[in-house]
Structures are given as structure tokens and as C-alpha cells.
Amino acid sequence: MRAWSSLLRPRQYSKEEPFIRAGDVPMAYAFVVEGLLCQHYVGRDGDLIIKSFFLENRIAASVSATLLGEPSLFTITAIEHSIVLEYDFAAFKSLVSDFPDIAAFYISYMERHWIIKKEPDEIAFLHDDAMQRYIDFIRREPELHKRLKQYNIAACLGITPESPSAGCEEQSPSQGLTDADAISYQTSILSRPDCSISVGEEPP
Known part of the structure; x- marks a missing residue:
């Protein structure tokens, strides 16, 4: 691994600063x-669509574009202030x-994160409704979801951000809570037969 470490270049990215821009050929x-x-990328209707999150100990990359030497279809942006080790x-x-x-x-690494981990997500998009994908995401990524805004989660799961449905509006005290608390509360009442919640908030 020493040979690999010789290629590493420390770099810091501020929040919302791009690492890779769509249209650039990533190296x-x-x-x-x-x-x-x-x-992430922007869909046909102008909606933000998030393909992947890269947290600590993950490798951030536009893999297909890098392998093919073609312009990336995606932008990779820091959601938080981030410290990375870049390499050519x-x-x-x-x-x-x-x-x-x-x-x-x-x-x-590629087998685990780009094949095995993604296969259940692809199946879920075909067979599960939006709420089930939301619940599964929270169960699968209990720490990650606490670091995300609800619209980030919605953009990843293909859920249209909207306010709680009328069936839960009177029951939900989520207004005024932090995003993490609102998510936790909403998850706790999902099983109620008289309640169906669609998650999210509009990005600022």
C-alpha cells in the first residue's frame, strides 16, 4: 500500500464546493x-436527483466517466466541510x-459498494413504494440519515418532497423540530392505520 500512498494528495472542500462537475472529464x-x-444530477423536470452519498472511508468518484475518459453525467459536491485524499x-x-x-x-471495494450494495436499491425502486424506501433507508443508514436534510433523502429515494398528508396533519408536531427529530417522529407513526406520511421539505 506504500506505492498507493505516494499518490495521495490531501485536499479540503468547503460545504457545497464541487469535487467533480458534470460535463468535465474526471481524472x-x-x-x-x-x-x-x-x-447528483438534475432530472428532466429540473429536480435534484442524488445517486450516491460518500461518507468517511468511502471513495468518491464518477467511476464510469473516469474509466471511459468521457464527460461525467454527474456532479459530486461536498454536503459538509470535507477532507479527502485525492489520487490520479x-x-x-x-x-x-x-x-x-x-x-x-x-x-x-468495488464489488461491495458498487455492485452488492446497489443491487437491493435497484430492486427496491422497482417493487417498493416511496414510503417503504424511506423506512428502509433509515434502518439501513441510521447514522447517515441524521446528517442529511430531508430533501437530500427525498432526492436519493425518488420521493417528491411535500408536507405531511392530511391524514396526519393534526397528529404531527414535526413543524419546528429539527430535521432529524422530524424524521424520527414520522417514522414512529408510520404504522398507524389512519396515517400516511410523505416526507421532505423544500430546499432553502
Whole structure:
């Protein structure tokens, strides 16, 4: 791994600062030391759509565009102030054939985060309704969801941000609560037969 560490360049990104812009041909990957980034694009109707979140110990990258040497379809932006270790992917790739341990790590990482982890999400989009995807996200990512605004979660899950439905409006005290508290409260009443909530808030 020493050969790989020689390629690493420390870099900091302020909140809302882009690491990769849509339309650029990306050359680098970034290992997230501290902070949180997201990969996103703008849909046909002008809605924000989030493809992935990259938190600590994840590698932020526009993988397909980097491999193909083509303009990225996505932007990767820091949601929080973030510290990363960037490295040139072409230089990293040249190490793979000479260092089996690096090759094994990279293959294992890609299998886990870009194949195995994404498959259930793809199935969920086909078979689960929006609320079920929301509940599953909170169960699957209990710490991550506390760091996100509700509209970030909605943009990731394909849920249109809107106020609580009329069936729960009188019961919900979520107005005035923090986003995390509102999410926790809404989740606690999802099982009520007289209540159906659609999550989210409009971004500022």
C-alpha cells in the first residue's frame, strides 16, 4: 500500500464546493477522510436527483466517466466541510498489475459498494413504494440519515418532497423540530392505520 500512498494528495472542500462537475472529464478519485459528499444530477423536470452519498472511508468518484475518459453525467459536491485524499486514477491503475494487494483491495471495494450494495436499491425502486424506501433507508443508514436534510433523502429515494398528508396533519408536531427529530417522529407513526406520511421539505 506504500506505492498507493505516494499518490495521495490531501485536499479540503468547503460545504457545497464541487469535487467533480458534470460535463468535465474526471481524472481523480478521492478517499473521504472526514465529511460527506454526494453524487447528483438534475432530472428532466429540473429536480435534484442524488445517486450516491460518500461518507468517511468511502471513495468518491464518477467511476464510469473516469474509466471511459468521457464527460461525467454527474456532479459530486461536498454536503459538509470535507477532507479527502485525492489520487490520479491512471497512476493508481498502473499500480494494480504490479501490486496484487492493491488489486485485491480495489476489486473487493468495488464489488461491495458498487455492485452488492446497489443491487437491493435497484430492486427496491422497482417493487417498493416511496414510503417503504424511506423506512428502509433509515434502518439501513441510521447514522447517515441524521446528517442529511430531508430533501437530500427525498432526492436519493425518488420521493417528491411535500408536507405531511392530511391524514396526519393534526397528529404531527414535526413543524419546528429539527430535521432529524422530524424524521424520527414520522417514522414512529408510520404504522398507524389512519396515517400516511410523505416526507421532505423544500430546499432553502
